[in-house]
Amino acid sequence: MDDFVYAETDPAELDRYREEVETWMNENMPRRDPVNPWHPTQDDDLRSSRNRELQRRLYDGGYAAVCYPKEYGGQSLTAAHQKIIDDVSMDFDMPILFSVPTLSICGPVILEFGTEEQRQRYIPAWIRGEELWVQFISEPSGGSDMAGALTRADRDGDEFIINGSKIWSTFAQRSDYALMLARTNWEVPKHRGLTMFIVPIHHPGIEIHPIQMVDRTEEFCQEFFNDVAIPAANVVGKVNDGWTVASRLLFHERAAVGNASPYTQGRHRNRTADGVEDLAAIAQVHGGADMGRHRQRLGYMETLSRVEELLSDRVVKGIEGGFLPAPAGSLVRLFHGLSRTERQTVAMEMQGDRALVWNQGESSGAFGLEYIQRQQACIGGGTTEMARNIISERILGMPREPAADRDLPFNQVPRSG
Amino acid sequence: MDDFVYAETDPAELDRYREEVETWMNENMPRRDPVNPWHPTQDDDLRSSRNRELQRRLYDGGYAAVCYPKEYGGQSLTAAHQKIIDDVSMDFDMPILFSVPTLSICGPVILEFGTEEQRQRYIPAWIRGEELWVQFISEPSGGSDMAGALTRADRDGDEFIINGSKIWSTFAQRSDYALMLARTNWEVPKHRGLTMFIVPIHHPGIEIHPIQMVDRTEEFCQEFFNDVAIPAANVVGKVNDGWTVASRLLFHERAAVGNASPYTQGRHRNRTADGVEDLAAIAQVHGGADMGRHRQRLGYMETLSRVEELLSDRVVKGIEGGFLPAPAGSLVRLFHGLSRTERQTVAMEMQGDRALVWNQGESSGAFGLEYIQRQQACIGGGTTEMARNIISERILGMPREPAADRDLPFNQVPRSG
């Protein structure tokens, strides 16, 4: 089964729910400070993080991860309900850190492949805000080739011993557990020798190094594993069947990145020009002689952001109704990457020189910084190149790229220099 | 040898030559009618064509195909001299029809691979304006895969019997001879079973069907061959070595399309917005509220046309000096295709509604017609896709595309449905 579960809901019920959510949020969630908003990623204390506290509040109110089944702490509601919560929550601080990957990526994977014990043990802990998860999937040598993992897990009695390195995990240092893909058989083609594990992050054998991004923030990490022993009970799905699990994980990642996941809570906001309104405001300030050009840009940005919403609704409906295959999430992912880079370019252009050279303390430089990092939107969570492969091969059914490693035993596959 | 022959020439000599050419043209060539210019392709009478007459005038004056060796009717001069003639000739009617493919594509091929008899027999006839040539290379089933020719030439004593079909020859019905690529061996891989022939076009066994383009003009033709007997003496190069000849032919075609050939005479002009000045004029008329947008477009078009000139000079110099490999002509071809389609799009935009719906007799519709045909600039003379393959593979040295037909006997190669 390659799509989400949705239920029919009548409009009246949804209107009622919206009112209910609005009332509750007003009474229970902190309003977003428009001037100097709190950014979920700013707060870096592990145990008593604001994200965990806010997640707990949602849980107590019954508005946490509402698409999850009741028995695991959710509400068994529909994507429509979650969307209402997201809309309303735009004016409030939300525990965004729990949305990706914990609830939207790791969550559905455990729901689908986890043992009942694993589900009982872990899912409620997320929804109550007690545990944050990350993914240990990408590797320094791997790029988009997730199945090319070199990290090894060698069986030793009822344990597996992990050695190797993973990269691009989000805030691993602040998190508790990770879903990790490791190679358990080197004698077979790459897809058939992988296994998915649940790994406790704060383990003596695991070193975590934050990665400094171009703007010097440290959202991502690289991890090094030295003889990390993991109980066999932590295997997710079957041993050597990890790729089945991983491809579902990647599917949910695309959905999350493409705003097509019903498991995310709230919406991420950008430091600078997130909405087109923000751009309009910039134009007001710096417009002047360039009004003609700014109007074209502004109108185009408004076009892209509206069409992006409409497309993502269409894709969700299309997958839900079986009109579109599940990989259609890649359409949203591709559109998002392209429109976001476009927006950051336009924002920089509108800011003018101030985005390039600014007085100490001025905020205009952030526009320049976001511009030089704009490709992140086309890289993170699966590159736009992979999205185009998926669209052409899995939606349009075009022939797959010849892969030199398709049927070769993995230990014979050519690798980076 | 994969590049043109150039000679050093001192600037003073060139200035003198320019004056000489100007004087001569003023006295001997008909001035271009700015209002209702003559278009070399309009005139469709085979024998007494204006192109032939103008070519003869150039020859009598000693300004025809000046880069050709003296012994074949040229002047053994340099590309710099030809460029001067081209510059000066912009104000005069020129026999453009002889430039491509006769002088710039077929010419160098005969120079390089033709027997002395062939050279003596054919080259002077072009330069004197007596014979026009075309190419019979592309085939309906072939697309960019010139070496996949299905037209067969079966040996019969000292003749070859041709059967099959060719397409995209330019004004074949007005021409005299063609360079034709045909398959003489089906048991070997495609590149090793081809032969190049000189074919008299007006032959009972050859049917010529003009192809109507989107704007209903008929520049190109398709030909059908039924048991056309060609003497073995008409083979160019060696039997079954036709691909060697053809790849040189394609090289010269790219040079010609990329304005990098020293063998073309004069420059082709467009029916509508050819120069940026034309665009500026349109903007003057229809500018109005869109001034801001038009300025951006106009400035960008000026940018592209200037850079295109500079790039093509650079590439000619680069190939000449051995700084760039011969395939660098594809850079110019690619730039040209992209800038031309851009210009035709902008011209249509500037014309506004009049390019879409117009009163009978108004000329503004031509802008709409050129817009819907704009891709011709990215297709004719080798597609931009082929140019990108050439640039990445032969200039950047990237791995070639896997070809299913590389080493397969041709009669076993998979073909279009």
Added chain:
Amino acid sequence: MAPVRFDLSDDQEFFRETARRFIEAEVPISVVREWHELPDGCPESWWQAAAELGWTSLMVPESLGGGSISGRPIVDLTIVADEMGRGVTPGPFMPTNVVADTLGRSGSPDQQALLEGVLAGEVVLAWAFCEPGGDWTASHITAAAVPSNGGYALTGTKVAVEAGPQAHHLLVTARTAEGLAQFLVPSDAPGVTIAPQESLDLGRRFAEVRLVGVAVGPEALVGAPGAATEADVARQCLLMQLLQCADNAGSSAKVLEFTIEYAFDRYSFGRPLASYQALKHRFADMKLWSEASQAAVDGAADAFADGQDEARMVSVAKSYVGDRSVELMQDCVQMHGGIGVTYEHDLHLYLRRATVNRGLFGTPGDHRVTLSKMMGY
């Protein structure tokens, strides 16, 4: 998998299927080409058959014999436009429905009586709106309606009047002392000259309409001059723009479909075109444009049907679909190579029509300016 709405009711789905089968049976491309030679662009009998399927009744109130399929007539209308785009189907569909909508809403009983003929496909309506050099907004209208013996005398020149050559009645937008006004005028009224214009689109018909002191009675007025008419005109523009977008979404989806087929069938260097990654990635982009265009059209149609923010959403659609649809078709021409720029190949028929839809009633650039102004800039 053709990109149509995913929320069609069974009735709407049946309506769509019927339209598609009707077009495939009655107006295959070969017939479209034959009809290029017809002065009206299509036979009257065929238009009457189309009308029987409800193509002219959707915007007409039930009280006047019309009626929609879903109760959301605008959505139903885009379904037909989408299918007509897929078939580059000729016919006075857009102007007839747009004018019929206004007559149904603002017309006098006498004027509404005309709708019976429209429902039967016997009466074709055209909208004489844009003037030479005009910008497709009411503000540029200079045609004058001067009071004269109890009625008005209309004078002005209108261009790109779709269905002008075959229209029986014209809705003429003009200025009066009381503000903007619209008049329903018989095409053969004295003083009216209708000169067919040439168009990039070989299927539909356009005309220049010259009015020289055309005398009409007060009963020719459609609705009240001033604010009411301004609102009618604004709605007529939005409706035309929405239908143009639906038409282009349908035609570009269709072009993409047959170009993808071509890429599978066509071999180059022993491999199908569809196996070349550089082309696959461009097809992926085109698929994205096509799906997003459909989403934009549906979003605009819904906004219109709900009366919520329709001006913005229609401009968004025009801004997005206008550009993506023609760029998609141009890249499909490129994918076809030489054959794609021949008259014999059908591609240019789609591109011609889409290019006209893109430009009339405002280019994408124009609509971006509109959107920017809506944002107060």
Added chain:
Amino acid sequence: MAPVRFDLSDDQEFFRETARRFIEAEVPISVVREWHELPDGCPESWWQAAAELGWTSLMVPESLGGGSISGRPIVDLTIVADEMGRGVTPGPFMPTNVVADTLGRSGSPDQQALLEGVLAGEVVLAWAFCEPGGDWTASHITAAAVPSNGGYALTGTKVAVEAGPQAHHLLVTARTAEGLAQFLVPSDAPGVTIAPQESLDLGRRFAEVRLVGVAVGPEALVGAPGAATEADVARQCLLMQLLQCADNAGSSAKVLEFTIEYAFDRYSFGRPLASYQALKHRFADMKLWSEASQAAVDGAADAFADGQDEARMVSVAKSYVGDRSVELMQDCVQMHGGIGVTYEHDLHLYLRRATVNRGLFGTPGDHRVTLSKMMGY
């Protein structure tokens, strides 16, 4: 095959080679990163060594101890700019040369005496030109030079003054009753406040320069106010823009080189990235942009050296190179994937600098407007 001019004389080629080897030996990227911490962006001693290679003498007349390599100093200057771009090499190269050029042409003997220090790399010059919200043309200048006891009092605010923090003297552009004028002012003159600004470019230094009633004598005037100064300012702008373009042509060529290498070395799904056609075609476009950028820079430099149509050709270069260089780098970031947006990777150092070069002294869009106006529209 790095895209440099194909018509370099042996002397020029030697000059270029020397510059490249000097940069590779003295300022490898590791050193560039260390120098980010230096207040002046580079050690004085290094700048003096660079000056010994002739980096500050090209625009200075031989009579004053300067001299070019080829007799076409502007061309020689772009050779250094291209190499510095390839190395993202810091240093007050652009403003020092631009101001030195003006002093050499219009300066008084006393002012020209300063050039000796410039030639030795001991004196750094900056140009205090653009004002907050300014458009990089003389017309926006509001800084005032008011006559006061025999000399002038200068008042105004200048921003994005390159090399401002380390400059010994400032060339200040201001208005007088006689028209536009320029003054050579010691950085430590009373009333001058130089506040370092932050920049996307971590290598070069910029400052805001505030002048409050700065008293200068008549001898501080550089050239004659009015037309003569207008011409000097125009030339200074063109020179800065040309050097920005040469810098970006060099840096984007370098980025493309190491990204292509990466594509050969990096394997994905058992194949090098360089074997994927979708990427190959993008690399082909980038190669095109890179070669065309070099052609545009060389064309502008030649036009400048020949004094023929240089304003147009420099705007053409800024319009083309400005956009293509940063788009090339952004696509190279994409080719690198995640590692390309890390601080540790060098790519962003190039992109930061190229983005600043693209924007200061007019964006590509600004220069397209300029070109359009040159065409009388």
